[in-house]
Amino acid sequence: MDLKQPAMAGTLESSDIQVTVVPNPGGGIAIELDSPVKAQFGDAIRDTVRAVLAEFGVEEARVQLLDQGALDCVIRARMQCAVCRAAQISYDWSREDRRP
Amino acid sequence: MTHSGLKRTSLYAGGSSPGKLLEARFYHEDCLVYDLEDSVAPAEKDAARFLVYQAVRWHRPPDKYVLIRVNGLYSPYLEEDLEMAVRARPDAIRLPKVEHAEEVRRIDARISAIEETAGIAVGQTELWCNIESALGAVNAKEIAAASPRVAALALGAEDYTASMGALRSKAGWEIFYARMQVLEACRLAGISAQDAVFSDFQDEAGLREDLTMTRGLGFDGKTVIHPRQIDLVNAAFSPTPKEIRNALRVLEALEEGERNHTGVVVVDGSMVDKPMERRARTVLAQAKAAGLWKEEG
Incomplete structure (x- = not known):
C-alpha cells in the first residue's frame, strides 16, 4: 500500500507515543526512535512498528517515533492510526476478524 | 477474577488518552466506560477508536463490567464506532441520547449483523441507553423493552435539564420526575437503573444526600464524574x-x-x-x- 501524505498520531503525554509517518519512495522502511526506554525496549518497539507496516503492506515509509513510555498496545494503535491517515483510508475493522 | 455482577458505579475514561485509559483500570468502579463521544475531539475520533479497541479487546480489566460509549445516533462517526466496538467485545455498548425505541431496534440490527460477520455470538453485546431528554424520558418504557440487549437505562441529567429549560440544582428536584420515569421503565423491563452524575465532585456531603435519595428510590447504581466519588457511591449501593x-x-x-x-x-x-x-x-x-x-x- 502506498502512503500519500505525511501523517501524525499520538501526543507527547506520559504513556503515549507520537508517531510521524512519511512516504519514502525508493527508500524502504526507515525508523527513527527517541525513547527513555530505548536501551531496554528499542528493538521491541521497532518490531511492533515493522509488524504494523507489514500488516498494511507498506514497504516504503520513514517513521519517526517520540516515545513517552507507551505500552505495546498504544504503539500499535498510534501506528495504525498514522498509517491510515497517511494513506487516506478508513480502517477496515473486519481485518480484526482474521486475527487469531 | 471475574466481574462481580454489581453495577454500582460507572466511570468514564476518555478514549484519546492512553494515560487515562490505563489509570481507570486501577480504581474500584464496577463498570468502566471507554468513551468515544464527549471526551474525544472530532479530529481524534479515529485515533480514539484504535486505542479503545486495543484496550478493550486485548487488555480489558477482568474484574470490571466493560462498556464503550459510542458517538451520537445521528453522528457521522457512529457506523465506524459500532464496527470497532462490537469487535472489541465489551460487555455493553452505551448509546448516548436515546429518544425512541426504533433507534434501539436499528442499532440492535446493526450490532447483530456485525456480530455475525465477526463470529461473535449474536446477542452477546448488551446495550445501555442514556436517557438525556424529555422525549427520551417519556419513551423510557418502550426504549427499555425495545431489545433483549438493553441491560440498563442511565439518566443524563445535564442534557435532560437543558431540554426542559430547567436549572440544575444539587437538590435535584428538576430531575425527580425523569428519575422516576427511568426507574419505573427499568423495573418493568427487569433491567438495571442507573442514576445521573452528581456534578460537584468536591461536595462530599451533597453527594451523600443525593445518594440517600436515589438509593431509597430504588436505583442500582450511578455514573460518577470523578474517581474520588467511587468509594462513596459503591458503599451507598451496597447492603448495610x-x-x-x-x-x-x-x-x-x-x-x-x-x-x-x-x-x-x-x-x-x-x-x-x-x-x-x-x-x-x-x-x-x-x-x-x-x-x-x-x-x-
Whole structure:
C-alpha cells in the first residue's frame, strides 16, 4: 500500500507515543526512535512498528517515533492510526476478524 | 477474577488518552466506560477508536463490567464506532441520547449483523441507553423493552435539564420526575437503573444526600464524574450490615417455618410475605457480590 501524505498520531503525554509517518519512495522502511526506554525496549518497539507496516503492506515509509513510555498496545494503535491517515483510508475493522 | 455482577458505579475514561485509559483500570468502579463521544475531539475520533479497541479487546480489566460509549445516533462517526466496538467485545455498548425505541431496534440490527460477520455470538453485546431528554424520558418504557440487549437505562441529567429549560440544582428536584420515569421503565423491563452524575465532585456531603435519595428510590447504581466519588457511591449501593442481618433472619425464619410446616412466618411482629423474601434474597445476592457476606457451606 502506498502512503500519500505525511501523517501524525499520538501526543507527547506520559504513556503515549507520537508517531510521524512519511512516504519514502525508493527508500524502504526507515525508523527513527527517541525513547527513555530505548536501551531496554528499542528493538521491541521497532518490531511492533515493522509488524504494523507489514500488516498494511507498506514497504516504503520513514517513521519517526517520540516515545513517552507507551505500552505495546498504544504503539500499535498510534501506528495504525498514522498509517491510515497517511494513506487516506478508513480502517477496515473486519481485518480484526482474521486475527487469531 | 471475574466481574462481580454489581453495577454500582460507572466511570468514564476518555478514549484519546492512553494515560487515562490505563489509570481507570486501577480504581474500584464496577463498570468502566471507554468513551468515544464527549471526551474525544472530532479530529481524534479515529485515533480514539484504535486505542479503545486495543484496550478493550486485548487488555480489558477482568474484574470490571466493560462498556464503550459510542458517538451520537445521528453522528457521522457512529457506523465506524459500532464496527470497532462490537469487535472489541465489551460487555455493553452505551448509546448516548436515546429518544425512541426504533433507534434501539436499528442499532440492535446493526450490532447483530456485525456480530455475525465477526463470529461473535449474536446477542452477546448488551446495550445501555442514556436517557438525556424529555422525549427520551417519556419513551423510557418502550426504549427499555425495545431489545433483549438493553441491560440498563442511565439518566443524563445535564442534557435532560437543558431540554426542559430547567436549572440544575444539587437538590435535584428538576430531575425527580425523569428519575422516576427511568426507574419505573427499568423495573418493568427487569433491567438495571442507573442514576445521573452528581456534578460537584468536591461536595462530599451533597453527594451523600443525593445518594440517600436515589438509593431509597430504588436505583442500582450511578455514573460518577470523578474517581474520588467511587468509594462513596459503591458503599451507598451496597447492603448495610443491618440489612444483611435482617435478610438472614427472614430467610432463617422461612426455613424454620418450612421444617415445622408452619403456614405463616413472623419476624419482628411482621408476617414474611413474598416481597419480603424477594428483598431478602436480593440483599444477600448483592452482599455476596460485593464481598460483604459469604454463604456458609
